[in-house]
Amino acid sequence: EAGVTQFPSHSVIEKGQTVTLRCDPISGHDNLYWYRRVMGKEIKFLLHFVKESKQDESGMPNNRFLAERTGGTYSTLKVQPAELEDSGVYFCASSHDRHPGNTIYFGEGSWLTVV
Amino acid sequence: AQTVTQSQPEMSVQEAETVTLSCTYDTSESDYYLFWYKQPPSRQMILVIRQEAYKQQNATENRFSVNFQKAAKSFSLKISDSQLGDAAMYFCAYRSALNSGYALNFGKGTSLLVTP
Numbered sequence: 411e412a413g414v415t416q417f418p419s420h421s422v423i424e425k426g427q428t429v430t431l432r433c434d435p436i437s438g439h440d441n442l443y444w445y446r447r448v449m450g451k452e453i454k455f456l457l458h459f460v461k462e463s464k465q466d467e468s469g470m471p472n473n474r475f476l477a478e479r480t481g482g483t484y485s486t487l488k489v490q491p492a493e494l495e496d497s498g499v500y501f502c503a504s505s506h507d508r509h510p511g512n513t514i515y516f517g518e519g520s521w522l523t524v525v
Numbered sequence: 526a527q528t529v530t531q532s533q534p535e536m537s538v539q540e541a542e543t544v545t546l547s548c549t550y551d552t553s554e555s556d557y558y559l560f561w562y563k564q565p566p567s568r569q570m571i572l573v574i575r576q577e578a579y580k581q582q583n584a585t586e587n588r589f590s591v592n593f594q595k596a597a598k599s600f601s602l603k604i605s606d607s608q609l610g611d612a613a614m615y616f617c618a619y620r621s622a623l624n625s626g627y628a629l630n631f632g633k634g635t636s637l638l639v640t641p
Contacts, residue, residue: 413569445629452529453616455628466628501570510622511558511577514629516570 414517422523428490431520433502441505448498527552531632546602548617556622559600565613612639
C-alpha cells in the first residue's frame with residue numbers, strides 16, 4: 411500500500427513567487443493534515459481536512475497560505491507570495507478517522523527554501 | 526495550548542547499548558495521548574509508540590518502551606539494544622482526547638546518533 415506522498419520534495423523560490431505543494435494521502439483516508447517545521451523550531455499544525463471540508467485551520471499563519479482538497483482526495487497548499495520566513499519543511503499526513511489515539515501517517519515532507 | 530519540551534537536541538549511543546530520550550509536556554487536560562515519532566534521514570516520520578494518559582501501564586513495542594509519569598508530566602522513551610537503524614530524529618508529541626481539533630503538538634526533536 412502506498413504511503414503519503416508529497417511533491418515536490420525540494421523547492422527553491424525567490425521571495426514574492428508562488429509555490430504549490432501537493433499531497434496524496436493514503437487511499438481511503440478521509441483525514442488529511444498539513445504541518446510545518448521551520449528550522450530549529452517545533453513541527454506546527456497548519457490545518458486539517460475531513461474529506462473536502464476544512465475541519466480546523468487554526469494553524470494557518472496568514473492569508474498568503476491557501477489549502478484545498480477538491481473532491482476529498484489529494485490536497486494542495488499554495489503559498490502566494492512567498493516570504494523568507496516561509497522556508498521550512500511542510501509535512502502532509504493522513505489518517506483513517508479522527509480518533510485521537512489512532513496513527514497519523516506522515517509523508518517525507520516538502521522542503522521549501524525562499525531566497 | 527499544550528507545550529511539549531524535549532531538552533536534549535542531540536544524543537549519542539553505542540550499538541547494543543540503551544538510551545533514554547526525555548520529553549515533558551504541559552497540560553491541564555486529563556485525557557490525552559502521547560506519541561513518539563521517528564524520522565530517519567530523508568525518510569518519512571513513523572510512529573514508534575503511543576501511550577494513553579488513562580492507562581497506568583507503560584507502553585512497550587519490542588525494543589522501545591516508555592516511562593510515563595502522569596503527575597510529573599513526563600514521557601521518556603527508552604531504546605534498548607540500540608541498532609544502527611535507530612539513528613534518526615525523534616519527536617515527542619501530545620494529542621488531546623477532548624479537544625475536537627485533535628492536532629498533534631510536537632517537541633523540537635532529539636537527534637539520535639548510533640555509533641558502532
